[in-house]
Amino acid sequence: MHPGAVRMSAHERPLHPPLTLDPESRAWLRELRGEPPIRDAAISRLHALLLREARHEVRRRTAALVHPSGQDLNDLAMQAADDAVVAILAKLDEFRGESRFTTWARRFATLEVPGKIRRRLGHARETPTARENWLPDHAGLGDPQRSAEASELALAIGRLIADKLTARQREVLLAMAIDEVPAQRLALRLQSTPGALYKTLHDARAKLRRELLQREGEGP
Numbered sequence: 001m002h003p004g005a006v007r008m009s010a011h012e013r014p015l016h017p018p019l020t021l022d023p024e025s026r027a028w029l030r031e032l033r034g035e036p037p038i039r040d041a042a043i044s045r046l047h048a049l050l051l052r053e054a055r056h057e058v059r060r061r062t063a064a065l066v067h068p069s070g071q072d073l074n075d076l077a078m079q080a081a082d083d084a085v086v087a088i089l090a091k092l093d094e095f096r097g098e099s100r101f102t103t104w105a106r107r108f109a110t111l112e113v114p115g116k117i118r119r120r121l122g123h124a125r126e127t128p129t130a131r132e133n134w135l136p137d138h139a140g141l142g143d144p145q146r147s148a149e150a151s152e153l154a155l156a157i158g159r160l161i162a163d164k165l166t167a168r169q170r171e172v173l174l175a176m177a178i179d180e181v182p183a184q185r186l187a188l189r190l191q192s193t194p195g196a197l198y199k200t201l202h203d204a205r206a207k208l209r210r211e212l213l214q215r216e217g218e219g220p
Contacts, residue, residue, distance in 0.1 A: 025101035032092060036193060043194045044184050047085050049102060050109040054080040057113040076120060079205070080112035086202045087112075089195055160211045169204035176201050 021029070031042035054077035062073060087108050095104055161170055171190070175181040176197065183194035190197070 021097040022100060025095075025097060028101040028105075029092060029095065032089070040184060040187065040194050043085065043089070043198075046088065046105060047081055047183065047194070047198070050084045050088075050105065051077060051081040053106040053109040054078075054084070054113055057110050058117065061113060061117055076113070076116045080109055080116050082198050082201055083112050084108035085195070085198045089199075156212070156215065157208065160208055164207060164211050165204055169200055169207070172197055172200045173204040177205075 028042065028046075031038050032046070033039070034042070055074065058073050058077045058080070084105075088105055095101060098104075161173065165173065172186070175186050176183065181189075183197050186192075187194050187197055
């Protein structure tokens, strides 16, 4: 030991010394906390990463199930990725570097998927995100009763979108969920950011779910 060095006693040493982040993780955090357009580009890359993870997880979890369609499963993955981006942006300060940032982020998508699948298989009243889901003749699959139920649900959702969502929520929901406008392109059009649009989309879906559950509870 150097003569001038001070020996630290065992009880003075930190139990969990701070971790040194790997360069890639540091870059992710720096860019996600940065200013546009750097932050917007990082959010888009993060969403693409989470969408790939969510698609993989949806396919894995539904491999043994009879599911509606490939488009339907892609919608589940897109919803999971959207919600995962919102959650990650809100919890950036909680990332401690125990793993790479991308590994940590992918877990959010993985955790979002099961709930989406359960709601879809349980016929929960969830906002459709594919254009075909708005059309009663597609949803009924030849069953008159199911077709009538789908038609009634589509009309109810249309009324809720018109009456319960704000103008901003309505515009973002229809553009991103129905017309599939990329977040970066829509952000330029609305003079916003992808992160803000994903949050608006998340809030709009949550509001519709609450309204539909309340409507279902009131019954005829």
